[in-house]
Amino acid sequence: MAQKPSIPKGTRDFTPVEMARRNYIFNTIREVFGLFGYRAIETPAMENLSTLMGKYGEEGDKLLFKILNSGDWLKGITELPQEEGGYVPLTYKVSEKGLRYDLTVPFARFVVQHRNEIQFPFKRYQIQPVWRADRPQKGRYREFYQCDADVVGSDSLFNEVELLQMIDEVFRRLNVNICIKVNNRKVLAGIAELIGASEKIIDITVAIDKLDKIGREAVNAELAANGLTSESIAALGPILDISGTLDERLEQLSVLLAGSETGTLGVKELRFVCSHAMDLGLRAELDLDVSLARGLNYYTGTIIEVKARDVQIGSITGGGRYDNLTGVFGMPGVSGVGISFGADRIYDVLNALDLYPDSALNATCVMFANLGENEAVASLALIKALRADGIAAELYPDASKMKKQMAYADATKVPFVAIVGESELADNTVTLKNMCTGEQTTIPAEKLFEALTQATAGH
Numbered sequence: 001m002a003q004k005p006s007i008p009k010g011t012r013d014f015t016p017v018e019m020a021r022r023n024y025i026f027n028t029i030r031e032v033f034g035l036f037g038y039r040a041i042e043t044p045a046m047e048n049l050s051t052l053m054g055k056y057g058e059e060g061d062k063l064l065f066k067i068l069n070s071g072d073w074l075k076g077i078t079e080l081p082q083e084e085g086g087y088v089p090l091t092y093k094v095s096e097k098g099l100r101y102d103l104t105v106p107f108a109r110f111v112v113q114h115r116n117e118i119q120f121p122f123k124r125y126q127i128q129p130v131w132r133a134d135r136p137q138k139g140r141y142r143e144f145y146q147c148d149a150d151v152v153g154s155d156s157l158f159n160e161v162e163l164l165q166m167i168d169e170v171f172r173r174l175n176v177n178i179c180i181k182v183n184n185r186k187v188l189a190g191i192a193e194l195i196g197a198s199e200k201i202i203d204i205t206v207a208i209d210k211l212d213k214i215g216r217e218a219v220n221a222e223l224a225a226n227g228l229t230s231e232s233i234a235a236l237g238p239i240l241d242i243s244g245t246l247d248e249r250l251e252q253l254s255v256l257l258a259g260s261e262t263g264t265l266g267v268k269e270l271r272f273v274c275s276h277a278m279d280l281g282l283r284a285e286l287d288l289d290v291s292l293a294r295g296l297n298y299y300t301g302t303i304i305e306v307k308a309r310d311v312q313i314g315s316i317t318g319g320g321r322y323d324n325l326t327g328v329f330g331m332p333g334v335s336g337v338g339i340s341f342g343a344d345r346i347y348d349v350l351n352a353l354d355l356y357p358d359s360a361l362n363a364t365c366v367m368f369a370n371l372g373e374n375e376a377v378a379s380l381a382l383i384k385a386l387r388a389d390g391i392a393a394e395l396y397p398d399a400s401k402m403k404k405q406m407a408y409a410d411a412t413k414v415p416f417v418a419i420v421g422e423s424e425l426a427d428n429t430v431t432l433k434n435m436c437t438g439e440q441t442t443i444p445a446e447k448l449f450e451a452l453t454q455a456t457a458g459h
Helices: 016-035 057-062 087-094 104-113 158-174 185-194 198-208 211-225 230-240 246-256 261-280 343-353 373-388 402-411 422-427 445-457
Strands: 046-048 066-068 095-099 122-131 143-152 178-184 285-288 302-308 317-322 336-341 366-368 393-395 416-419 429-434 440-444
Touching: 016 122, 016 143, 016 158, 016 343, 046 104, 104 122, 104 143, 143 158, 143 343, 158 178, 158 261, 158 302, 158 317, 158 336, 178 185, 178 261, 185 198, 185 230, 185 261, 198 211, 198 230, 211 230, 230 246, 246 261, 246 285, 261 285, 261 302, 366 373, 366 402, 373 393, 373 422, 373 445, 402 416, 416 445, 422 429, 429 445, 440 445
Parallel strands: 178 285, 366 393, 366 416
Antiparallel strands: 046 095, 066 095, 122 143, 143 336, 178 302, 302 317, 317 336, 416 429, 429 440
């Protein structure tokens, strides 16, 4: 008995309808990236393990998919490790390559490797899949896409302003109401300094980043468990309690962090980014969130996170400013800032709100019914002319019963069916059926393009 076919856990097949929806998202993001001057690059699905290992921490290294060396990959292995963690040296003996874990480390490698070929500041985008050997669960997959845009080799805060505009434009086009939350790594450092716990900055930010999820009391308990004094925890309260408009909260934060040079600089950077973005006009709500940390070890300046306002879901876009992206590859001092759109979560948002336009799902505009060889040949000539004018058209391949052909058009969401029968051949006409309304009209064949163009304009 043949084994039932299956796919690896944490991976997915996508139907034509699902692919049409995903491509609508990818194409929208890609168009906006290009509109802002970002240029596409691609990096290989697999990288040398020497490139990937050690860049994501110990846990990240465990989540890398390693690729066994080709040929006799066990050659030279005399015994397997017995002690826990002994797999690490063994890994390098049997595997030299791995699937990429994200797009950032490959991008850093790309910049260093091609430094003499690219012009700085370098604006790039990538829309490619990544792989993580994580435990599959709802909303978490072992294979998924990332949509990244970064500009490196520039310290200008105008880059952050443009990124906020880019986020706003993507979600304007997708018709998703969002809130863009911003913070600054220097503000977080200033907060830790102000409450006398600079050495605890990681513990502080990890805890306050959970404020929306677990509440103030639980955050305070976590801070105390991590060694913060009651005085430090109390001093943190007024900072987390700032309120009012964006400008008012920035002013309150400026006063509270006046004693910290680093914190004051962070507020100044936030003011610059927010004021210029607002002056240029944003459809989205822009919000200051002093508890926002994301990857604190990674970000060094502006921090950005985007939430959908009409659907309960996690972050759908995130990013920020980082320094020394390429330092691990021997090219220090390259600053950059970037964002990543969470395509899978955006897909879930658009599904929940049913925001896909009909044009995104209809691959074929018109299907010609097949009534026999002579009629099919005449239909193919019309189809060729329509395709030349940019209208997607197809012929049903078999001269089956009309009911079966119409059922196919209906199932594949083709909005129009064209019928060329004996009478239409004789009169040089086409009968056009609107599959949504059921209405049928017979028109001269030379008017078909015009009729479809007018019909689809309001479809």
